[in-house]
Amino acid sequence: MPMSPAFDQRLAPILPEIAAHFGTPFHLYDEIGIRDTGAALKAAFAEIEGFREYFAVKALPNPAILSIMRDLDFGFDCSSIPELILSRGVGAQADDIMFTSNNTSAAEFAAAFDQGGCILNLDSIGLLDNLPAAPELICFRYNPGARRTGNAIMGNPIEAKFGITHEQLLPAYQRAQALGVQRFGLHTMIISNERNYAYLVQTAAMLLELIESLSAALGVRFEFINIGGGFGLPYRPEDQPLDLAALSTEITALFAAFRRKHEYAPRLYMESGRYMTGGHGVLVTRAINRKETYRTYIGVDASMSALMRPGMYGAYHHVHVHGKDGEPTETVDVVGSLCENNDKFAVQRDLPRVEPGDLLVIHDTGAHGHAMGFNYNGRLRPQELLLCADGSIKRIRRAETVDDYFATLNFPADSMRL
Numbered sequence: 001m002p003m004s005p006a007f008d009q010r011l012a013p014i015l016p017e018i019a020a021h022f023g024t025p026f027h028l029y030d031e032i033g034i035r036d037t038g039a040a041l042k043a044a045f046a047e048i049e050g051f052r053e054y055f056a057v058k059a060l061p062n063p064a065i066l067s068i069m070r071d072l073d074f075g076f077d078c079s080s081i082p083e084l085i086l087s088r089g090v091g092a093q094a095d096d097i098m099f100t101s102n103n104t105s106a107a108e109f110a111a112a113f114d115q116g117g118c119i120l121n122l123d124s125i126g127l128l129d130n131l132p133a134a135p136e137l138i139c140f141r142y143n144p145g146a147r148r149t150g151n152a153i154m155g156n157p158i159e160a161k162f163g164i165t166h167e168q169l170l171p172a173y174q175r176a177q178a179l180g181v182q183r184f185g186l187h188t189m190i191i192s193n194e195r196n197y198a199y200l201v202q203t204a205a206m207l208l209e210l211i212e213s214l215s216a217a218l219g220v221r222f223e224f225i226n227i228g229g230g231f232g233l234p235y236r237p238e239d240q241p242l243d244l245a246a247l248s249t250e251i252t253a254l255f256a257a258f259r260r261k262h263e264y265a266p267r268l269y270m271e272s273g274r275y276m277t278g279g280h281g282v283l284v285t286r287a288i289n290r291k292e293t294y295r296t297y298i299g300v301d302a303s304m305s306a307l308m309r310p311g312m313y314g315a316y317h318h319v320h321v322h323g324k325d326g327e328p329t330e331t332v333d334v335v336g337s338l339c340e341n342n343d344k345f346a347v348q349r350d351l352p353r354v355e356p357g358d359l360l361v362i363h364d365t366g367a368h369g370h371a372m373g374f375n376y377n378g379r380l381r382p383q384e385l386l387l388c389a390d391g392s393i394k395r396i397r398r399a400e401t402v403d404d405y406f407a408t409l410n411f412p413a414d415s416m417r418l
């Protein structure tokens with residue numbers, strides 16, 4: 001189930017007018033869909049006291065989207081200074097920001113501590129030495145090592161650059177304690193785009209077991225566990241969606257059991273990016289060329305610089321041709337204009353016959369889509385539009401211009417000779 005039928009029904013009747021007014025290509029996001037998913041997530045975990053989603057800003061770093069997240073009372077998961085600035089720009093305070101970084105520089109820590117701070121999630125023990133001051137609260141990112149996650153995007157945790165090992169956990173918290181830290185959390189992120197809820201339950205169970213033994217050894221209570229992001233989407237029509245009801249029922253039961261045993265339970269945090277916005281965005285692009293060589297190629301006015309998941313991971317994104325549902329199909333590759341053969345949105349896909357001028361809708365681009373864009377080959381990132389809850393359409397980011405491309409070539413002269 002790619003793009004939801006409701007989103008399609010909202011968009012289809014007005015798509016040609018949107019394309020005529022704003023021009024193509026564009027990513028367009030569905031405010032109602034995002035709000036509905038956020039409400040469903042909150043409802044699913046409502047029985048866990050202190051449940052909170054910290055939206056992974058990197059998935060869709062646009063202030064208009066972050067404002068919707070803030071409205072839902074979500075926090076923000078950040079890992080760079082611009083992401084901190086974006087989050088604070090929509091009003092996020094210290095407790096609303098989880099700063100999950102990897103190889104964080106002193107300048108980034110200084111920015112994280114500035115303006116009221118944030119929840120620090122540290123990726124290595126050594127980073128404690130880079131802190132400008134001891135924070136009140138520290139969280140470490142755990143990497144469980146050999147453990148099935150079976151997932152190409154995250155890979156095998158043993159080979160992953162993230163987190164600290166099982167043996168390092170206790171010494172890490174002891175050092176933080178010695179620095180005067182008094183509040184603690186535990187984080188992991190070992191799964192990406194996972195639709196099997198059982199793995200996500202296992203993650204929560206693993207963290208609850210860990211804080212049980214760490215609490216006993218340290219003589220402290222953990223305020224929260226953070227199970228990271230990684231909730232999967234059904235990108236292919238035949239994919240089963242994540243069973244959110246089963247997931248929340250089982251995790252809620254784990255928390256209830258923990259509470260019975262220890263007379264308290266930590267809060268549950270998560271940092272979904274993809275799950276919140278992925279299915280609520282599309283990339284709309286116009287066909288500009290048909291070419292019959294060894295294959296039939298449909299050339300469009302967007303390229304992988306606007307959506308690199310297919311080129312980078314071989315990811316499937318569903319595509320439909322506006323207004324041609326049900327017409328006889330042919331097998332085509334849908335391609336952009338980059339001098340790079342990976343620049344394909346769809347490979348050997350059955351689509352209704354596309355003529356130049358047709359609008360193609362590439363589904364599920366609401367997370368890690370525009371945000372992963374780049375400028376290779378002098379390609380400029382497209383605009384972003386929001387289909388608002390009141391039916392209006394708003395530009396929420398303009399397309400890049402040639403001046404933007406040249407902006408970094410405009411600088412004070414500097415050189416040296418040794």
Ligand SMILES: *Cc1c(COP(=O)(O)O)cnc(C)c1O
Nearest residue numbers: 056100229230231271272273274
């Ligand atoms: C990327 C990332 C996320 C979000 O992942 P999704 O797959 O989009 O849910 C959450 N937490 C951290 C630390 C990340 O790096």
